[in-house]
Amino acid sequence: MSFFTLITQDDPPVHSESNPVIDSRVAHDIDGPILPGLPDDVAKYCLALVPRRYLPAMGSVCKKWRSFLKSQEFITVRKLAGLLEEWLYVLTMDSEGKESHWVVLDRLGHERQLLPPMPGPTMAGFGVVVVNEKLLVMAGYSVIDGTGTASADVYEYDCCLNRLF
Known part of the structure; x- marks a missing residue:
């Protein structure tokens, strides 16, 4: 057909x-x-x-x-097929300490890509773990109007699709 x-x-x-x-x-x-x-x-x-x-x-x-x-x-x-690539995910901060973003580095330390920004308010003190090829960012606290609030949010990054859920 x-x-x-x-x-x-x-x-x-x-x-x-x-x-x-x-x-x-x-x-x-x-x-x-x-x-x-x-x-x-x-x-x-x-x-x-x-x-x-x-x-x-x-x-x-x-x-x-x-x-x-x-x-x-x-x-x-x-x-x-021998094509698995080891990448390192690094959370970086700008010089003023206000903006952060994830950078992906290859085994040799070359920057490969930037991850999309995390949704929601700016977070701090969160945990990060890799489970079944997914990067999970969870808990911590968010700072809204100068006040820290505990967060129960969990964000999942899919490295194959370059998406945060």
Whole structure:
């Protein structure tokens, strides 16, 4: 089946909770192969070979790719391919001590990227831990109008998609 055939098919609509009626072509995308024409195991290996800096863009291609990029299987395939990269996440502060941001360094200490800013008010005294390839920033306190307030917030950074949740 060609791409053109998928576009021109007149299938009945598929219903979903997020959108009352989605065209069934979207359903084909979710249930279809990761890369048309390739077995999924080969396609997964191909996706795992893509350099890490392109992973956020790849996560926007389709739900199937994003789901694979967020899976433990993706980490395993990259590890088997010898492509796991060790990066160091460093929280830096400006010279006045007002603005902070996370910087990602590679093994040699070269800056690779900046992380998106953490949502919410400025925080201090928080804990950081890595669990299942995710960087978690939690607790601490936030300073609003000069007053420190305990925080129960937890932010998760997904390094594959370069997003804070």
